[in-house]
Amino acid sequence: MKFVVVLFLGGAMLMLVRRNLLQIDLTFPLFAGLVVLGFASMSEGFIDWAASVLNIADAPRAIVLIAIAILFSIITVLAIAHSQLRRRQLMIIRYLAQNELMQQETRAARN
Helix, strand or coil: CHHHHHHHHHHHHHHHHHCCCCCCCCCHHHHHHHHHHHHHCCCHHHHHHHHHHHCCCCHHHHHHHHHHHHHHHHHHHHHHHHHHHHHHHHHHHHHHHHHHHHHHHHHHHHC
């Protein structure tokens, strides 16, 4: 069952990339990390190794914590991108408003 879920996650990610809904440069490495973590977590050796590296007594909890960390990093990257888009949008609005005011001043000076 785990294998089917990981394959579904990988297929969904590829579908999003093909439809240009997920940009490769922004969050794709993090989503790919989730898929790789999903495949790696099927191995008991990897789970035990991750638990020993992270110094966690409960081995499956290590994988869950790694997945949560990746999800938090995805949220952070998307929040930063959203903030940058909002800032650019405000700059464009200011630019358009300034141009409109200059055109109005030019028309008023001609009359």
